[in-house]
Amino acid sequence: MAKQTKRTKKFVKNNLDRTLKTRREGAKKKAVIERSKQAKAHKAKSGAAGRQSGADAALAGSAGEDESDAESDAAGPMGVDEFLGGGFEAGMGGDEDDESGDEDDESEGDDLEDMEELSGDEDEELDPEAHAAQLKALAAKDPEFFKYLQENDENLLAFGGASDDESDESEEEEMAATATKAKGKAKARDDVMDEDEDSGPQLVTLKMLAGWQRSILQHHSLRAFRRLLLAFRAAAHMGSENYGGEASSYVVNDAQVFNKLIVTTLKYVPVVLAHHIPYKETNSRYKLPTNSPKFTALQRPIQSYYSNLHRLLRTLPEPSLVYVVVSESAKMVPWLLHSRKLAREHVKLLLDQWATAEDRVRIAAFLSIRKIAAASDETMMDLCLKGAYQSFVRSTKLTTVHTLPSINLMKNSASELYGLDLRASYQHAFGFIRQLAIHLRTALKAKTQESFKSVLNWQFVHCVDFWCLVLGTTCDQSRAAKDSEMQPLIYPLVQVATGVIKLIPTSRYFPMRLHVIRSLLRLIQKTGVYVPLTAPLLEVFDAPEFQRKPKGSTLAPLNLETTLRAPQAYVRTRVYADVIAEDSTHLLLEYLSTQARSIAFPELVVPLRTQLRRTLKASTSPKLSTSLKAILDKIAQNSAWIEKRRATVEFAPNDRRAVAAFLRTEKAEAPLESACRLARKVLAQKRALLEQAAQEVRG
Template sequence: MAKNRKATKKFQKKQLKPTIEKRRKVQKFKKSVDRRQFKKKLSGNDTTKNTNNKKESELSEKLQTEQKLSDSDDELGLKEINDLALSDSSEETSEEDDIENFQISDGSEDDGSEESDVIKDQNNNRQPKSHQQKKQKQSVQKDVFELKKQLEELKDKDPEFHKYLIENDQELIEFDVSDFDSDSGSEKDYSDEDDIEENNVDIKKSESNNMELDSENEGDEEEEKAALREAGLDDDYDESVPELTSEMINKWILSMTESNALSATHELVLAFRAAAHINEDESVQSFSYRISDPLVFNNLMVVGLKHIPDVFDHHLGAKGSDARNPKLICAHRKWKSIQNLVKSFLNSVIYILKQLTEKDTLFFIIKESEKLIPYYSCFPKLAGQYLKVLLQHWGTSEDKVRVVAFINIRKLALTAPSPFIDLCLKGIYSTFVQFCKETSVFTISSINLMSNCAVEIYGLDFKRSYQSAFGYIRQLAIHLRNSMNMKSEETFSAVYNWQYIHCIELWSKVLATYCDEQSVATTGKSPLQDLIYPFVQVCIGVIKLNPSAQYFPLQFHCMRALIHLTQKTGTFIPLAPYLFEILHSAEVCRNAKPSTSKPLDFTICLKAPKSYLRTTVYQDGVCEELTELLLEYYASFCLSIAFPELIIPAVSQIKRFIKVSKNFKTNKKFQQLVLKLEENGKFIERHRKNVEFGPGDIEKAKSFLRDVSKDSTPLGSYANTLKKLKEQRRKLMETN
């Protein structure tokens, strides 16, 4: 036997059981009517002649009524055969109610009058007129001939499915049209349905195992519906719905481009709505057009997003940048007349963005939907839904989709009414926290891109940004306080994780960008500058929470965030004691055991594996990180007038370490660092000999060597050279 098609398997899986149950109900009803007739005939033999006459008259009325009911049920049976049980729930409900009523009347056999009244009431409700009976018979015959024609066409269109019907349901293929010309045809159909039912049950039992194995390989809905249409088995296929073609789209576009016609725009919006809901079941929701050609679908997406916004702009006078203000759009005289049309199109764009996964199509739709942002701003609820969809793609899609999604989010935050920017700030931060849980070599670039986007949007409105940043930095402080007080594994893991560290790095970037020393000197104090102190306290608390050697990588991340903040804002943060604490730790000073492990990448690591502890690989990595951090920290003050005094503790601590350490490679790096620190100290001393102000004059002290570049100093030049070498080495490792 040939392998069944997907449409056949789907019918057997989803529709076969309801079809059998429905036919059983019809047969049960038929048998109950026959049983009542037989009992009434038996009871009529024992009564008087007058009673017999009365019963015979009632029996004749019932026979006529039941014959009409059987005709109508015959129509139902024919439609079931034609549709192969794409059943309607409302019809099943009505049939069940009728069966229950007849079963109740059948139970009251002792009182024939009550039974007769019930049947007469039902017959009066269901009995059609004479001319309607003729029309029904004609429709039945028409359906029969159509069924016969479809089954003949099925032999050419789908020979495998036709062969399957011959082997398993021969009654359906070889029925006689003349059987349906008389009233007795209904009885024949119901008797034949017993065989069909038994065959279908056997089919279901014999192929249940194959259905379970093949259920994972089901095709998409459109392919299965097309197969059912070819077999004439799809009840949801409505031929009255027109098929969308490229000629229709071109006609609408021509009308829109020449005269900005709203009628053509309306039709295109309806077609776009049908395309957006193309994967939905048509029986659940009806649409104005049917789309089956992928080329038509793609063409509709392109022209719809390119031309529909232009028509809206023309009729609402929103072509200029100033005119695209949501307040002006809503105040336009034509707004009420096309408001529903605009809303329908915006809903369709949101819906299709939720369904799409293909990268290029998604990129195109998000990019083109930027023109619709002023219209989304006119509907607060739709704007929130649109923002939610953009945030989802901003957090999960590839980089080019992230960029266009963020551009739309930024424009939406600027265009929508003022409170809406709070939703954008909250959504950006929440999405960033949600998708930075896991950090690796493959995800670090995307996380950095998202953090840069968040920094950008927090510069749109400093007043709103301050409120949002204050709340989230306070959350970090609360987690840290709970970890210090409770000292449980749960509270500790709430701080020492990638989400917490990435949040620290994010706020370091935000404060460093908008509290920059040069921008503050020109534009004045930033409202975000008041958040530097609480943020620094949180970072130092994280460094001190667990000073064990296993968490040195996490401490390095926090120190880099604070050093970056110091370099940009000029704020003095006392990080040297925590760096010296690591320098004099047992992990760095004691003799390490040799190891052949791969060097640890501190940029994607928070906790060192236990196998790395007390090894030369880990010790060398920690010393290299310490050298870089000490160099970056002191290079941020290389132009300070107090630099000679600032480096005194560092020079003494490093020289003490060199005397104790036996690692020649590490000692050489630290000696070079001490040499550059002393050279830079002498450079500052030479320039401050000619200074005429004292230490109390803070403003003049801050302006000392302000015009000199950091790269011109010995320490700054050395730090810049090492930074370039590190970047080249990292690029070389990535290429390999």
């Protein structure tokens, strides 16, 4: 016998026992895997009922402690960690961020099948006191879900509250059932495979759902969780004969059961995941226990949940159920973000709901998008910002009385999304405003009908208004946001807007001009930036509609909110002149109110007062003359108000800080501010009356 080397002696002393133990454990695991493969091959050869994406009929037909005992006998005494080390972890597909590594849906059923091994002794009865303690903890941790249980599942909350007589009777029944079960346990082990092979798809009932709910509440059962997901998949594919070429393990053929199953899945899945793979929230970011074996094991079930959820979002016709799906799925965001592919698909579907669904579904979808954007990295934030803007632009192509409220809703909500991360928002805003500038430059150079159409449309106008809203929100002077990262974008946006105003000066495009001026006014009011708007408004007053005798017409008043270019029939008519006079004078009053506290206001309005007096002399519109006289009167009052207060100042005009702070703390309203507030109130009342009359006509 050869002499042992020093390396061999060292190995025998330090590593031999551990190596032998590892090999024995590997052999045990390999044997378990082989037995599992043989069992599956036997099922395939014997013509068992169709599986649901790998979850065969043996899983759908098995129940209770008999199944648990049979599985434990097959798996041996291995614990959870040993089982996961025996190939289950590799079967889960690892990190799902890699799009090319996603497996087919056929492996999904096998993952849901193997997940049952993690459940442990879930069929044991829970002590009523422990159940009450769990419910108390649930009420403290998730009051919204506990309230849902109170309203919809009182029998689950009342578990363990029976009288003494009922308790004695139940104990006797349990003893008898235990004795019967003990006698038939051996036979059950032998016949369980045959029973599974003969069983077909199970019909989901309310009683079955209640049992799964109880198991999830009492034990956070992964077995009940798996069955719930299988039934959820059957509901999502209801109406199709098979799923992925395989028959389903469950069948849903009742509308009440369908609705209950959908709501139960949406409510209870976050409860199970929060128990087995809890997350920690820090500054709207979520951290998951990625090193936990259960985290890896539950990735495929989560993928199954979302694939079926996305199918529901595409196919559900009932808005109320769509609202439930969208709002409840927001609770799954902490586990969604781990898979980038699922997160992207989910965001796209939410954006589609945000752009096309009814108002409350839109709001729920936006809240979910905002939650995802706030909790994700730069890539997902870019996807949310870009997707929101593109969905908004597509929705603004047609602007009518019916679509305008939804467009405004999208505009306001998307602007809030752009306020989450100013650095990322700046990059997108810069690119999109630059696109608007390129369209405008092309139109100014080419001067063709096609180039003008690329600017003179509702999409362009709504985009200008949207970016004015975004910059006004992110650079709001009331928030001391002078150093906002979005501040440099104000100047190019104003240049684009003023270029659109001057593009076609004809009176037919006055509605478009007034829309753009209104957008710039919003920007001025929020940021305090000075933009000279008197010139484009004075050009309106010099139009032929106000300088020549109007044509007679019996046309109805034109709704400027949904009008971009006036029809040819309205040109030079009294009806059109009155509508333009009312809107333009109101915008002039709004603009003057933004400068009403300026220390230079008396000098600022000198050329304006001169031009307004000339307009009054040549005007043929009584409505315009009346409005301009009232504005001239308020301008004179405001000038006197400013002169009275600046007579006592002690700083020079070169003290910019003191000039900017002039009348900033003044609580009294300036005359123009008071007049503007009253005009807004009158305009709101007029619009309310018009809407009421329109509703009566429709009714």
